[in-house]
Amino acid sequence: MTLFYEFVIMAFIFSILGWIMEVTLKFIQYHRFINRGFLIGPYCPIYGFGVVGVTILVGGLIGREGTYAETFMAGFVICGFLEYMTSFYMEKMFHARWWDYSSKPMNLNGRIWIGNLILFGLASLIIVKWIAPHYFDFIETWNPFLLGVFAWAILVCMLFDYVISHFLMNIVKKEIDTTDGDNTEEISIQVHALLQNKNLLLRRIYQAYPEFKVLPSRLTKKYKKLKKDYKTAQKECRNLLHQKFRTNFNSEQLKQAQQRLEEAYQELNRLTGRFKKRY
Structure with a gap:
């Protein structure tokens, strides 16, 4: 179980770092703070899961240690797959396209595009080859009991966040499905306006995905x-x-x-x- 706890904490750390990166990029774009991501807390699990997935596959802890090229490709494929499936899940579950790369070159159904995939590969290479070894050296010095407590606290916190966020997203979905109109652009504008007048948590969803397009x-x-x-x-x-x-x-x-x-x-x-x- 110790390795499992180490991976949970690793996923949490890189989820936070991914969130910081997203917030920074959006601050540059919109010149204001935007709490990015589906969840309320300051983390984007897609990044944490991606790092853990690549580390398990080619990090050498469980299986073989991958070459530089294999590590790059593992990040390219695993993180791309996670982003694609997250987009697909959120669209089918909550009736909106929350991000869209259709205008980007070499995109796949507007869900992923080559630019992000290359960055995922490069980031995986840096993390797995140079950062992860130091992380595991440090985390293995922790008391096993405290390690387990911290890991379970993370899991419970994120599960609770997911339940609350899922409930809020269902409210948004209801607004999408009940808004009149037969033009998705028109309905998107109406739903955006409605969310801006809702409570803080619902406004956060609009702010997190300011360009989302509805699919009633x-x-x-x-x-x-x-x-x-x-x-x-x-x-x-x-x-x-x-x-x-x-x-x-x-x-x-x-x-x-x-x-x-x-x-x-x-x-x-x-x-x-x-x-x-x-x-």
């Missing part, structure tokens, strides 16, 4: 239905075209199917313009 469930369902209708109309047209040279071919039926396909395409296009515009 009713528009998501409508988009999926129209996409399904379009694919059905496409399939129907293809099947009828395959029968074109048969004796029992019905040209009127094909014409109607093509009309349905065109209508489905136009409606999907209209909704895409309103719903998926930012991509």
Whole structure:
């Protein structure tokens, strides 16, 4: 259990350092303090989990010690995967795109982009090769009992924070899903305005993600239905075209199917313009 406790404390430390980095970057961008991250406390667990994941994989404590190239690639892949899945989870769970790299070069679905991945790789290289050895030398001097107490205190604190933050994010989700409008840009502006007039904790979410774009469930369902209708109309047209040279071919039926396909395409296009515009 000692190694587990050491990893918990390591994740906590680098979560705080990641939060400090995010706050600093946003201060440079917006010239004001912004408490970044999904959680209320001063930590961004994605950074801590990323560091621990890379250390376990190529740090030499459990498995083999990776080369410089392997350590870089481990950070590149593991941290990129964590950021992508965090974005995916938060979008599906809370009906908004909380950050979007669509305007950045070499991005993947707007969730991650090459610039961040390279920085993740370089940071992992520095931490695993030069910082982590000193961390473990220091943490191993701690009393095992105090080590366990501190680690469990961190876990309980962060779990409590997650529960409260999840509750607050569900309130935001309700605002997103109940706000009128069929344009995500318009609804985003309305939700941003609503959150600015809420209590301190809800305002913090708006301040943490000042550029978040909403994905109301009713528009998501409508988009999926129209996409399904379009694919059905496409399939129907293809099947009828395959029968074109048969004796029992019905040209009127094909014409109607093509009309349905065109209508489905136009409606999907209209909704895409309103719903998926930012991509």
